[in-house]
Amino acid sequence: MSSSLAIERDNILKLFPDTFKQARKSRLKGQIIFFLIILYLIVGFFTLDVVDIPKKWKPQNAAMFALDTYAHKDHVTMKWENHGDIKIAFEGSYRSVYGRDNLDKSIPDWFYKNSDNVGNVVEFNNKGKAILYKDRVEIVNFPKYERDFTIKLNTNGKPYLVGSEDLAEDDLKGFRITENRVEFRPTLYERIQVYPRKVEIHRYSIGWKYFWFDFSSPLEPYSFFEALGLTFSKERVVPEMSNLKLFFTEIKDNEAFMHGRVWWAMLETIVMAVLGTMFATVMALPLSFLAAYNVTPIKALRFTLRRLFDTLRGIDFLIWSLIFLRAFGPGPFTGIFAIGFTDTGTLGKLYSEAIENTEKKQQEGVQSTGASKFLQHRFGIIPQILPIFVSQSLYYLESNTRGAVIIGAMGAGGIGLQFLGALGTGNDFENVAYMAILVLAAVIFMDRLSAWLRRILIGSDQLIVR
Amino acid sequence: MSKALPANLEQIEVNLKKLTNQRTRSSLLGIAILILVFFGGTLVSLEANAGSFGRGIANFFNYPRDLFVDTFEMGWKYWPRVIKYIPELIITLNIALFSTSIGFVLAVIFAIFSSRNLIRNKRVIQFTKFFMDVTRSFPTLIIAMVFLYLMGKSSLPAVIAITIHTAGALGKLFTEAIENCDGKPIEGLSSVGATWTQKIRFSVLPQVLPLFLSYGILRLEINVRESTILGFVGAGGIGELLAALIQWNYGADVLACMFLLVGTIIALDYLSAYWRHKLIGVNQ
Numbered sequence: 165m166s167s168s169l170a171i172e173r174d175n176i177l178k179l180f181p182d183t184f185k186q187a188r189k190s191r192l193k194g195q196i197i198f199f200l201i202i203l204y205l206i207v208g209f210f211t212l213d214v215v216d217i218p219k220k221w222k223p224q225n226a227a228m229f230a231l232d233t234y235a236h237k238d239h240v241t242m243k244w245e246n247h248g249d250i251k252i253a254f255e256g257s258y259r260s261v262y263g264r265d266n267l268d269k270s271i272p273d274w275f276y277k278n279s280d281n282v283g284n285v286v287e288f289n290n291k292g293k294a295i296l297y298k299d300r301v302e303i304v305n306f307p308k309y310e311r312d313f314t315i316k317l318n319t320n321g322k323p324y325l326v327g328s329e330d331l332a333e334d335d336l337k338g339f340r341i342t343e344n345r346v347e348f349r350p351t352l353y354e355r356i357q358v359y360p361r362k363v364e365i366h367r368y369s370i371g372w373k374y375f376w377f378d379f380s381s382p383l384e385p386y387s388f389f390e391a392l393g394l395t396f397s398k399e400r401v402v403p404e405m406s407n408l409k410l411f412f413t414e415i416k417d418n419e420a421f422m423h424g425r426v427w428w429a430m431l432e433t434i435v436m437a438v439l440g441t442m443f444a445t446v447m448a449l450p451l452s453f454l455a456a457y458n459v460t461p462i463k464a465l466r467f468t469l470r471r472l473f474d475t476l477r478g479i480d481f482l483i484w485s486l487i488f489l490r491a492f493g494p495g496p497f498t499g500i501f502a503i504g505f506t507d508t509g510t511l512g513k514l515y516s517e518a519i520e521n522t523e524k525k526q527q528e529g530v531q532s533t534g535a536s537k538f539l540q541h542r543f544g545i546i547p548q549i550l551p552i553f554v555s556q557s558l559y560y561l562e563s564n565t566r567g568a569v570i571i572g573a574m575g576a577g578g579i580g581l582q583f584l585g586a587l588g589t590g591n592d593f594e595n596v597a598y599m600a601i602l603v604l605a606a607v608i609f610m611d612r613l614s615a616w617l618r619r620i621l622i623g624s625d626q627l628i629v630r
Numbered sequence: 631m632s633k634a635l636p637a638n639l640e641q642i643e644v645n646l647k648k649l650t651n652q653r654t655r656s657s658l659l660g661i662a663i664l665i666l667v668f669f670g671g672t673l674v675s676l677e678a679n680a681g682s683f684g685r686g687i688a689n690f691f692n693y694p695r696d697l698f699v700d701t702f703e704m705g706w707k708y709w710p711r712v713i714k715y716i717p718e719l720i721i722t723l724n725i726a727l728f729s730t731s732i733g734f735v736l737a738v739i740f741a742i743f744s745s746r747n748l749i750r751n752k753r754v755i756q757f758t759k760f761f762m763d764v765t766r767s768f769p770t771l772i773i774a775m776v777f778l779y780l781m782g783k784s785s786l787p788a789v790i791a792i793t794i795h796t797a798g799a800l801g802k803l804f805t806e807a808i809e810n811c812d813g814k815p816i817e818g819l820s821s822v823g824a825t826w827t828q829k830i831r832f833s834v835l836p837q838v839l840p841l842f843l844s845y846g847i848l849r850l851e852i853n854v855r856e857s858t859i860l861g862f863v864g865a866g867g868i869g870e871l872l873a874a875l876i877q878w879n880y881g882a883d884v885l886a887c888m889f890l891l892v893g894t895i896i897a898l899d900y901l902s903a904y905w906r907h908k909l910i911g912v913n914q
Contacts, residue, residue, distance in 0.1 A: 201731065204727070204728075204731070205728070205731060205732075208724060208727070208728035208731070209728075211724060212724060212725065212728055212785050212786065212789055213784060213785070213786060214786065214789065216784070216786070217786060220781040220782060220784065220786065221780070221781060222780065222781070225780050226780050229776075229779070229780060428678070431674060432674065432675075432678050435671040435674045435675055438667060438671055439668065439671040439672070439675070442664070442667075442668060474896055474899065475892075475896075477895075477899070478892045478895045478896040478899065479888075479892050480855050480858070480891065480892070480895055482855070482858055482859050482862065482869075482891075483888055483891065483892070486876065487690075487693055487694060488686075488690075490689070490692070490693040491681075491686045491687075491689040491690045491692070491693065492679060492680075492681050492683070492686035492689075493679065493680035493681035493686070494679075494680050495675065495678050495679030495680050495681070496671075496674065496675035496678050496679060497675055497679050497683060497686060500675065566767075566769040569769045569771065569772070570769055570770075570771045570859055573771055573775075573863065574859075574862060574863075577678065580769075580771070583772060583775070584775065584863075587775055587776070587779055596776070600768070600772055600776075603768070603769065603772060604764065604767050604768060607767040607768075607769070608763065608767050611767070
């Protein structure tokens, strides 16, 4: 069986030698291209320092960044020289200290006097405790640790772990001991640092605390829904304003998450995208007719307009936004015009191609009734291209939303700039995460909105290209 | 029959009138919404903008004029400067090309796992599609800024960001291409007992490869722009150079960079149109 197949194969090879030669040639071409791509990838791998990723990747930083996006921490600080005055502050900020006189903000219940009535206890979420005394810190009750620890200051005023010489390496897991600091960090959520001058404890909990109402807000003791319920009660929380007004101003002026400012910035970004796309559509519509050969007989005009579209598109919104930033200053106008100018080029090109691809018969039909040139275009061409126009413009709306975020970050304002600001502070990573989620939601929303509009306007949410 | 005609005509007229009225009403509603959005947006812009609109229009030509004046003052000494900046341009192109290639490969893998005609498991398809939606929706700048913060200044964050975005964006297009391809070759291969990989290699791949390459070339063009922008926030290449030159107010050099960029983008635009035309025969 197999030998007869082989004979048949040879016969076919002999009958059509050219076909097989060509097939081998094209296969060889494919192999050479594949080889070149692999070669380039290797070159790129080294020229772009991809090999350095493990070296540059700092897991400690990344873990802190990730932790801070979904957790918050409270700082407990005790100075050795003044051990009675223990400061508890949210995120270590001097503006949000618990138990300060001018704020009616009680000490949290995880901080209390020890049963011996001398030490102060900081209890962590995992039931582990740090007990602060005037001359030592005791670390007790940590899960997975069989013994308790004591950290003291020696005669030179340097911190040391009592009895650390007798302990095996395994017992000292989580400790980092240097000359001027003893640090205990069993997991990411608990951190105790003892310095020659002070003790600092970070206590992490999961969640975005003070998301609705900030630390000093009169509504802070209530949850979101409790506060919402309060807006229906007549009894005022603060005498100056009604509960409803208080509810909204407190959310808007939240100092931690800055909802008012962030949402305003989001609105600016969306306005840039929407008005920019509108501007481009309005500009491109008449120009594209002038650039289509079946509408405009003048070749020079068509050529000029085509090159104008290429230039507008080629200059790219980066350069446009730099130019407009100088003219208009930071603000949405920069974004609107940068997007508008770039997209006038893109949409103009696409529209004029669509016009050139229209069926001639409909226009001829209108012409046969003796209609003028204008009416021929109005009833012969526009009905054919309108769905394409709408579809293309709406399609660009989504990518322009992303573009508007980027233009904003380069100085035009909006959510992009807020994002850079939050990232730049180096510790407000919950805000970074909040804004990243907002941007993601906005882009997905615009995507869905444009698909929905395309569906109800032209009956299909696919991009129409003719 | 002839007697029934007038009544029918009347009915047609009534229906026509109804339809016309309906269309006019929905058109008017659409126009009203557009005007509302326009004025609302303008109000927001006027409120948020730092400078006034009128002064902005008046100042529009100042900056380009300054750049050109600076350039003409330099005369023939100008051209060596343009050439001096070409290596920076090559870094930007390198970032774009490398991340497009890697993103392309990832996109092919994603697309295979999210195509209904290749994978039976609905969960896998839904998950891959959702994953691609998320990677596509983040602006590259945001991913790049986070990685720049974590890894320090280098080109790597740009490579990572563009790769992630490219994988999502191309993956969606590739999925559509695979799902729209002709099912008969797959059936033919199934009938002779081909395995899953063989089916993909000999029936799906030959159908979609030209389309894939065409989309990839289009992406490359977009990614050159992206990598320039990421350079602006510190990822190296001509973008970073341009940002520095603008800050130092070196007008002639700024214009040189802009010329290089615009020239590259326009050249790529033509090249990609030509390549795509050769690949799939239509210039879409």
